[in-house]
Amino acid sequence: MKGLFIISGLGVLAMLAEIFKFKKLLYPLVLIGILAAYVTNFMEWNSNxxxxxxxxxxxxxxxxLAFSGVILVTAFFWFILANDYFEDDHVTDHFALVLFALVGALMLTSFSNMTTxxxxxxxxxxxxxxxxxxxKRDLASNxxxxxxxxxxxxxxxxxxxxIALIYGATGSFDLMAIRSFISHANxxxxxxxxxxxxxxxxxxxxxxxxxxFHFWAPDVYEGSPTVITALMSTIVKTAAFAAFxxxxxxxxxxxxxxxxxxxxxxxxxSLVVSNITAATQQSVKRMLAYSSISHAAFMLMAILANNRGWASINAILYYSLAYSIGSIAAFTVLYNVSKAKNSSNIEAFNGLGKRHPFLAVCMVIxxxxxxxxxxxxxxxxxxxxFSVLIGTSFKWLIMVAILTSAVGVYYYFKVIIAMYFKQEESHEDVTMETSHMLLLVLTSLFTIALGVVPNYVIEIFSN
Amino acid sequence: MLVGLLIIVPLIASLLVFFTKGNTSRTVALGLSVVEFILSLVVLFQYKHNPDSANLALNCPWVESLGIHFAVSIDALSMLMVLLTTFLIPLIILSSFNTSYEKPNSFYGLILLMQMALVGVFTANDGFVFYVFWELALIPIYFICLLWGGENRGRITFKFFVYTLFGSLFMLVGLIYLYNHTGFDTGIKSWAVTDLYEAGKSLNLNQQSFVFWSIFLAFGIKMPIFPLHTWQPDTYVNAPTQGTMLLSGIMLKMGTFGLIKWLLPITPLALAEWGGVAVGLSVFGIFYASCIAIVQKDYKRLIAYSSIAHVGLIATGILSCNQQGIQGAVMQMLAHGVNVVGLFLIADILMRHTGTREMNKLGGIRSMNGNFSVLFLIIMLGSVALPLTNGFVGEFLLINGVYQYGPWIAAFAGLTVILGAVYMLRSYQAIMLGERKDSAVAFGSLASTDKWVLYIICFAIVAFGVYPKPLNDLAEEGTKAILTYIK
Known part of the structure; x- marks a missing residue:
């Protein structure tokens, strides 16, 4: 709860920064604010x-609170990734917009009424x-x-x-009222x-x-600035799934x-379309857009297993965390590579394994x-x-998921093969800020740690 | 605790090797892999002394709420497989001393990482841990083939990766399905191997068939069995020699080992129903691969196809599901592991000394290097299973076991012996005997490390051919343990 207030306050503060001239202070303030929101979020666990x-x-x-936690952690990582984005003009506007988007994301984790x-x-x-x-001067972005x-x-x-139709049938916007109406209606x-x-x-x-319903996604992902694409495919997605x-x-x-x-x-x-289309993409950014559709389908599979109670919620929580962290890492590498080579095509990754082993290893992970x-x-x-879905009558979906996952491996490994196997044509050096390196170290460690000791996340909720 | 060390030592070794540079990498890697071999001998000693010792099992909770335990242990079967792994890895590392690889630290680090995953696969006593190690073994070999392979490696290793990953995902579904059926009486789900056995037996025929095929697919691809073998010849030929040795010497055994421990006891009904089809595929694979091997011109490719033929016989023996069949398969797995590493080393030596592996360009090498021709002959005879070589015991038991399953199948499977002799002897003849071709002129003497590897392999071939009892006893014990679960 307090987290929501803190982020809203930060948003207002960001708008004031232009007037009161503390733009330079804003970036550290926001980072501290997000950490504070995370801590208060953590302290509210089990309390009210x-x-x-x-x-x-x-x-x-x-x-x-758990989903807010995922969103806040991802937001923290995202702000480290996006430090460049807040350096040109409209700094305060950008800050305010992102922070208000975060407020919306937090509301989506906690709403208990259709209006909220x-x-x-x-x-x-x-x-x-x-x-x-x-x-604003870029046609694709517009x-x-x-x-x-x-x-x-x-x-x-x-x-x-x-919402209106449901209000008409049940006479309420309140989620619990709608729920009890359904169970009493028999x-x-x-x-x-x-x-x-x-x-x-x-x-x-x-x-x-x-x-x-995905036709907008690839164009929007590709046209938007890379950091905004990262924001869309992580925080927005997590929030939408929490609501879903x-x-x-x-x-x-x-x-x-x-x-x-x-x-x-x-x-x-979604599984079939996204994976097959992703396999034919030349642009890594567009490939990640299609891959995000496929990951969305995986998370939907956990929602489909609605008779599995907490296990489904755990699965979605874990999935959104794993996916967000992996995406942030991939977008960080993509951002730096495409900035240096001026292209987000797969060829830009050629020879990265030789020239920038650190970047390449993080991308591999x-x-x-x-x-x-x-x-x-x-x-x-x-x-x-898989383990929540196998207990339902939708086992055939698992087969579809496996078949399409094999296709998925194709396009993820295309990047790895390009990095280690292909010769690079141009010789622009990828220069990287220390903060981005730190971010990559963090996300890589996080990815492996989550894989070795998944208990801390997966056992959060139990029957 | 000892068994935990068996897994941790290669992991630490691989991390250490990653931080070395140049030629020290291979020395450090060799030293540490010898340490691991000695450790496995200690484990063997302990096992012989007291098989129920607490040192030989490790069981700690991993994800408690899902019944996942990090459970590994040593029994007769896994002991043999671990010994095979720890024996071959130092030889594989030693055999690389005459080839200089770029970035040797990554190369040897990945080999040791692979060893960790292999030991994990062979000792795992928990379905989930088994799966994780199974997949983990794929990553290092993928990079070994991708980074140090021959031409076209991008496309070929990719095909290999997708093939095997595809199979393993099906296995994962099969295992999750079993897991969901555990704990009927207690209500506590578990991944422990014995609980999975119980769960498998409680299923009806249709459910068992589903589990059987989804798991069989993974093992069938890994071995590989006809018609899932199409990734194999290209991958073997294109991988660096050490990668091929790892793939054929040890990784192939993951599939056959999995068949024994992770499939036979789980689905007895489905085995009775579908075993015939699987046997048919395996036997056809023997015939098919042998015929293709006969017409090969590239020696490395010939060994690749011979490997499909051998593994077909091993799979037939396992699926016949009797004492002799499975025991023979285990013996043959050990023999094939050792022999095929020797054969691939010979292919590598030929390549290095003459610049070609094409058999029609080779000939008359015996007159240039008699020593090499004797060593080659012993390994070749081991792989055609002449009596008094290590291949004989396994093959004899295998044919015996398959005969009990079906005399006609045994007759057909016995073709591998004849056809195997045809292509093996013919290739030996073409390469070593006959007119001396230009390529043989500069053959010269062998490097000392190559010689040592060949000596050790030949010694193992003869020693365990003459006195197979220690291995055979363990294989018998392991087979009996598995058969008690099946019956």
Whole structure:
């Protein structure tokens, strides 16, 4: 709870920094603020458990705190990655936008009312639209922002309509009230209620960019500045999944027969489309965009296993942490390489293993983790998802996931092969800041540590 | 505790080697791998002395809530496999002394890392730990083949990696499926191997068939069995010699070992139903690979195909699921491991001394170097399983076991002996005997390290051919232990 206040306060502070001229101080202030938010978040663990606040609008229970923790850790790493981004013009605007997006992300982990859900999504999305277009002289960046805005508003419309229909059926915005309404109705619900559930499902699927609602994602990811792409594929995704999970595991769990088959088809489609398309990409940035769709499908698989209770929540939590950390590492390397070589194509990585062994090893660890090879975090993430899904009637999805994972290995390893096997054509040196090196050391250690001792995360919630 | 050391020593060794430079890397790597071999002899001594000693088992919780324990232990079967690994790794390292590799520290570090994973696979007593080590063994060999391999290595090692990863993911699903069926009576799920055995037996035929095929796929690819073998010849030929030795000498045994310990006792019903199909594939693979081996021109490629033929016979013996069959398979696994390392070293020596492995360009080397021709002959005879060589015991037991399973299958499988003799003797004839070709003129004498490796291998071939009892006793004990789980 206090974390939310601290981040909001930082956002306001960032806007004031321009007027009161302490722009230089802002970056360390934000880092300290995020750490403080993380610490308070940590201290609230198990304390005001299940106490709703603001007339039951927000509830920071342990699940919300855990996902907030993941978001704050990722945000901390992200700010280290993005230090360049806050050096040119519009510094304070950028800070404020990112911080307010973070506020929206934290709200999405903790909402307990449909209105807070909508507010959270909008608070998160609107800054993201602006940030996507923040390289204002770049055509691709403008296109990204514009596309994101149009498609995002469309999805928000769906979400609102879905919420309205559910309000019409149940007479409440409150999640617990809706949940108890479903369980008391014994299947006797009006047809438009189900329509509402499906509309919310589609809106959420859009936000996590699952196929066939993914068409915006590759263009937006590629057009946006690299650091903003990193932000979108980590924090935004984690927050959207926290919300998705809350809605469909907790609230609509009672009517899972309505949405589970739809979700299963969406997952299968996402796995196939994203992996096959990613394999044909020349741009690593675009490849990571498609790979993020495939990871979204994996996390959705854990939501699909909605009869597995805490195990699913643990699996999603672990997956989002493993994926966020792996992504941040991959984007850090990509950012530095593409800055030096002026291209984010796979050829830019040629010969990196010889000239910059440190960067290459960190990239290898990130790729192995994203591909799901032991003993990295990514392996356990996939393992936990498989192990919750195998107890359901959707075993066939595991087969699809395995087949497409083998394709996944192809494109992750293409990067490794380029780094160690191909000769480089140009000789621009990749220069790196110490802070980025430190970040890579941290993420690599984190990835391996999570793979060796997964207990600390995976045993957070138990029956 | 000792068994924990067996896994940790190579890991520490590999980290140490990563920090060395130049020629010291290989010396340090050799020294540390010898230490590991001595350690495994200590373990053997301990095992002979007191098989139930607490030193030989390690079991500590890893992810408690999911029933995952880091459980490793030594029994007769894993003892043999560990000995094979620790015996071959120093030889493999020694055999590399005449080739200078770029970045030797990474090269030897990866070999030792691989050793850690292999020992882990062979000693694992927990399904999850087994899987993790199984996958872990893939990473070092991938990089060894990718960084130090021949032409086209990018494409070929990639094919190898995807193939094996694909198989292992199916195995993971099979194992998770079993895991979900553990603990019916207690309600506590567990990955322990005995619990997985129990869970497997409680399944009905359809469920067992699912588990059987998903796990068999992983082992079948690793060995490899026809028609899953297409990655193998290219990978063997393109990998650096030491990588090929690791792949064929030890890694191949992961598949056959897995078949014995991680498949037979789990799915008895499915084995009865589908064993015939698997045997059919293995036997056909023997015939198919032998025929292709006969027409090969490249000697290294010939050994690669001969390896498919041998492993086909081993798999047939294991799937016949009787005492002689499995025991013979274990013996043959040991013999094949040693012999194939010798053969690949010979291919490497030929390449280094004459610049070619094409058999029609070679000939008459015997007259240039008689010593080499004797050593080559012994290894070659070991691999065609002449009596009094190490290959004989295993092959005899294997054919015997397969005969009990089906006389016709045994007759067909027996072809490997004849066809094996055909291509092995013919290749020896082409390379060593006959007219002296230009390439043989400058053959010269062998480097001392090569000589030593060949001496040790020949000694092992003859010694365990004449007196196989110590190994055979262990193999018998291991087989009996597995058969009690099956029955």
């Amino acid at each position: 458990f299940s106490i709703p606040m603001f007339s039951n609008m927000i509830r920071f229970d342990n699940v919300a 859900l909508f507010l959270g999504i909008e608070i998160l999305s609107i800054p993201m639209y602006v940030l996507a277009a923040s390289r 296109e990204a922002g514009f596309k994101y805005l149009i498609m995002g508003s469309f999805a928000s419309g769906f979400l609102l309509f879905g 299947g006797d619900l009006p047809a438009f209620f189900y329509a509402g559930v499906l509309m919310i499902l589609f809106a959420m699927l859009f936000k996590v960019s699952a196929a066939p 999970m809350h809605l469909f595991l907790v609230v609509f769990g009672g009517v899972s027969e309505t949405w589970s088959m739809v979700l299963a088809i969406v997952i299968a489609l 990130a790729m192995l983790s994203l591909a799901g090879i032991p003993i990295t975090a990514g392996f356990f993430a996939k393992y936990f998802v």
